[in-house]
Amino acid sequence: MSERESMEYDVVIVGAGPAGLAAAIRLRQQAEESGQDLAVCVLEKGSEVGAHILSGAVLETRALDELIPDWKDKGAPLNTPVSDEKFMFLTGKGSMSMPIPLLPQEMHNEGNYIVSMGNVCRWMAEQAEEMGVEIYPGFAAAEVLFDEQDRVVGVATNDMGVAADGSAKAGYEPGIELRAKYTMFAEGCRGSLSGQLIDTYGLREGADPQTYGIGLKELWEVPDENHQEGLVVHTAGWPMDNKTWGGSFIYHLEDNQVYVGYVIGLDYENPHLSPFDEFQRFKTHPAVRGMLEGGKRVSYGARALNEGGLQSIPRLVFPGGMLIGCSAGFLNVPKIKGNHNAMKTGMLAAESVAEAIAEGDAGQQTLDRYPTKFEQSWVHEELHRARNFRPAAARFGMALGTVYAGFDLKVMKGKLPWTLHHKHWDHETLKPKDQMPKIEYPKPxxxxxxxxxxxxxxxxxxxxxxxxxxxxxxxxxxxxxxxxxxxxxxxxxxxxxxxxxxxxxxxxxxxxxxxxxxxxxxxxxxxxxxxxxxxxxxxxxxxxxxxxxxx
Incomplete structure (x- = not known):
């Protein structure tokens, strides 16, 4: 097989999601402001930018406002401001609405936008390329490159045209090495290379286990009478039991389209549980079914998401690189939002790299200035406020956990003088099949x-x-x-x-x-x-x- 070609950059970014693209844009902004020329490359494993992006999504624009203040004039695809919102507790056949003013501020959505994050990322990629960023979709970073001092010096893409038995097929092309002074890993939740780096450098030392959810999502086209553009609906309760974390989202965007989805915590105990089938069952509830009947399902997807919060974030830096966005886990669970935090951490990392290179660094530092910037940022502030929300449900159950979290956020403003911790990895929580009830799911x-x-x-x-x-x-x-x-x-x-x-x-x-x-x-x-x-x-x-x- 042929030898791999090599390309040199100042910064290589793995992943063209909100974190990676925000980092790329901020790097080029910093370069323009300082007069330096930073060569920036972004690798994306999807067939195009946005192909693998799956998020709710209601977008809080705080980071975008900082990154591209004139995003409206530049045609950012934020077309549907939130106009109304509801929160419902579901029982097997009924529902009860919770007045929004009684909910913690984290769960309010005024000023936010219902978006396709895939489309937002496509637009961000256009902005980045106009600034000189090189973006390569369809190229998966498959290997971390290290030097003799075990410092990260870039990544290599996987070989193309390899048969199932490992042999080279006709049209075989070896992977390409992309070498850089600094490499940013923005792979999203449970990134494969990010996980390798966390293990290699012991980045989880002192951090809680990360806990996750699986999010399932469908895009629907519904009749006019079922559609209310700008409406945001969340539910808790049925079909989950008190020990199982879960809840839904229903977002009415433009053109009679509705996002409907369900998130289930992957610390669930019952091995007979099927997240997909729970999602399908949820849609049959009388309070939900009426929104969808007469409509057409257009798309479907699923993606894991980080739910551990502040106490589960690993060390962010290592020799030659850093973790940004959901590779580290900056989701704010009560907000059910992480895109704004992903973007901001990408920006903070970019500023740290640009500063170091401007000072003459050739990539030899471990950039501790990035975690310092994070600790001083509004991202850290909001995650600290929300830190007890998810572990409260795991420790006390959904009912008592919700009461505890509501008191913490609504009354104490997240200032309780202690932090609850995650005690288990999600793969440790299943109970034997004979100890848990089987679940009979209705036929679709x-x-x-x-x-x-x-x-x-x-x-x-x-x-x-x-x-x-x-x-x-x-x-x-x-x-x-x-x-x-x-x-x-x-x-x-x-x-x-x-x-x-x-x-x-x-x-x-x-x-x-x-x-x-x-x-x-x-x-x-x-x-x-x-x-x-x-x-x-x-x-x-x-x-x-x-x-x-x-x-």
């Missing part, structure tokens, strides 16, 4: 509820079939000997794309795991929730995965 009605395979079709997923499988099992025996034996193969249910399937011979014998890896929507749930941490998600060939339109 094809009107508001659907099956996994038809949903994956709407995610526009594509992977080259003849390539190495990107979902690697450390031990091939564990799916049957451990997961099936003790937990009834929970990967069949926590995966929202029917990637994992236990198949048997005609007589029911010889159970084995079948990997339908071409269905994968890159949500990372398997990498998080597998009880033995036996599944390792690595980047597939660049350009593969979902292709989300307007999500």
């Amino acid at each position: 009605d094809g009107v508001v509820s659907f099956d996994k395979l038809s949903s994956v079709y709407l995610a526009n997923v594509w992977h080259e079939e003849d390539q190495p499988v990107h979902l690697r099992l450390k031990d091939d025996s564990i799916p049957v000997s451990h997961n099936l034996e003790y937990f009834d193969a929970p990967e069949q249910r926590y995966c929202p794309a029917n990637v994992y399937e236990i198949v048997r011979d005609d007589d029911g014998s010889n159970p084995r795991l079948q990997l339908n890896f071409t269905n994968c929507v890159h949500c990372k749930t398997c990498d998080i929730k597998d009880p033995k941490q036996n599944i390792q998600w690595v980047t597939p060939e660049g350009g593969g995965g979902p292709n989300y339109p307007n999500m």
Whole structure:
């Protein structure tokens, strides 16, 4: 196989999401202000910028206002300001509305916009390229490059045209090395290279375990009578029980379109639970069904999200690089928002790098000025205020946890003199199958509820079939000997794309795991929730995965 080519930059950014693009733009702004010429490159594993971006999303514009103050004049796709909002507690058949003024300020949305973050990122990429940033979609960063002193000096993309058996196919092209003074990792939640760096440099020392949720989302077109442009709806309660963290969002954007989604904490206990089927069941509730009936489902997707908050953020810097955005985990859980924090941390990292390079640094420092800037920023301030919200639910249950969190945020303004901590990793929380009730999910009605395979079709997923499988099992025996034996193969249910399937011979014998890896929507749930941490998600060939339109 051919040797890899190498390209040199001042800064390489892995991931063209809100954090990575904000960092790229801020780097070029800093370069223009100081008169220095910073060469900046952004790698994006999706087929185009925005193809893999999945977020609610109601966007708080605080970071965008700082980054591009004239974003309205420049045509940013923020077309739907929030005009009204509701919060409902659901029971099996009924609902109760909570007056918005009684909720903590974090849960208010006045001044925010309902957006497609995929479209926002596409627009941000245009701004970055106009400023001289090089963006390469369809190229997945698959390897971290180190020098002799174990300092990060860049990344390499994966080889293209490799067959499933590892041989080179016709049209094989070796990966490219992109070397830099500093490398920023903006891969999003549970980034594969970010995880490697966290382990390599012990960045989690002193931090709580990260805890996650899985977010499932659909885009609908609904009749005029069901649509209220600018309406934001959130629900809690049914179909979750008191021990299981979960809730929904319903956002009415322009053109009779509605985002509907559900988030379930991945610290759930019942191995029989299926997040996808809970989402489908949620839509059958009388308070929700009426919003969707007569409409058409247009798209579907799923993505893991960080929920640990401030106490779960790892050390942000290491020799030659840094973690920004959701690679580190800056989601504000009560706000159900992280895009503004991702953008701001990208900006803070960019300012730290630009300052160091302007001082003559050739990339030899560990840029502690970045975590210092973070600790002095409004991102840290709001995460500190919200720090007890998610662990309260894990410790006390949804009912008491909500009361505790409401008192903390509404009455004490997040100033209680203690911090609750996350005690477990999500993969440690499943209980044996015989100790938990089985869940019978209703058959999809094809009107508001659907099956996994038809949903994956709407995610526009594509992977080259003849390539190495990107979902690697450390031990091939564990799916049957451990997961099936003790937990009834929970990967069949926590995966929202029917990637994992236990198949048997005609007589029911010889159970084995079948990997339908071409269905994968890159949500990372398997990498998080597998009880033995036996599944390792690595980047597939660049350009593969979902292709989300307007999500």
